[in-house]
Amino acid sequence: MSTASSPARRTSRDHASGVEPALVVEDVHKSFGKVRAVDGVSFTVGRGEIVALLGPNGAGKTTTLDMVLDLSRPDAGSISVFGGNPRKAIDDGRLSALLQSGGLLREYTVYEIVAMVSGMLTASRPIGEILERTNLTEIAKRQIGKCSGGEQQRVRFALALLSNPEFIILDEPTAGMDVNARRHFWEAMHAEAEGGTTIIFATHYLAEAEAFAPRTIIMNRGKIVADGGTAQIRHNFGTQHIKLTFDTQENLSAASAHMARRATVSRSADTLSISGPDTVALVREVIAFPGISSISITDQSLEEAFEQLTDVGDEAAVSPKES
């Protein structure tokens, strides 16, 4: 069982291959005045891993990613990328980032800005391929100033891909994108990931973590409160919900009174909701009650697990995925 303060882990794949992990963050601290933005954070990301970094506003996600990107320095602790200094990985084009706030020159066209940055790199992927990958070909002649927030975010994504990085960090990459743009974006990310790129992304969209990241790290108040397989986090903290409808209020009341002794129950109109860890046992018990008209069982969503984790603060932790 790993706890929030356990040391950084190396994945079995990295152990086996003897290569350095993409990222090792060890006991990193960073304060702004009295605010402990990052308070003893440790985690390791193996090569080719895709990790979602979740947490409420002010949890310390951006501060952590900024330090990985050498935009600021830890007060204490260490960060290494591919076994070395993050700055070297950036300079070598191995680590790249898509940040929300990265400024773009508004008077240039999409093509011009991508071509300009491409020209500054010692090795760049072909501009046409990048525009295609990021769904920018059709708006290549549009001025940046006339692009929507979501389109500008796609331009930042294109710039991040130009150096053909092995490791990409994305801070809320789909902020400002509509549903369609988000879908295109994740399709493009999937294509990158299939090539073995290591990806860490901070997001507020839990659905994105569930859909895209096999591993999720949840931060709250500067600490890691959960680090594990995304499905496992949901499972470990999850209970299942059983919803029952009854033919009469009397039957509903009888079932409710009985089940309240074993599980968490709530009722509304003709529906009784029951949640607890051992759903199978609960269903066996509840099925004996007369007057049931329908039964449905649903898994707790990651969103609920997330709320539970960030409510309980520093104490919670889940087992990590296999290491």
Ligand SMILES: Nc1ncnc2c1ncn2[C@@H]1O[C@H](COP(=O)(O)OP(=O)(O)OP(=O)(O)O)[C@@H](O)[C@H]1O
């Ligand atoms: N430059 C700064 N000066 C002072 N305080 C800062 C600075 N940067 C971050 N903080 C504070 O550090 C804490 C962590 O902020 P951070 O931006 O890392 O959180 P976050 O998880 O990325 O939040 P969000 O999801 O809102 O972007 C917050 O309390 C924030 O106000």
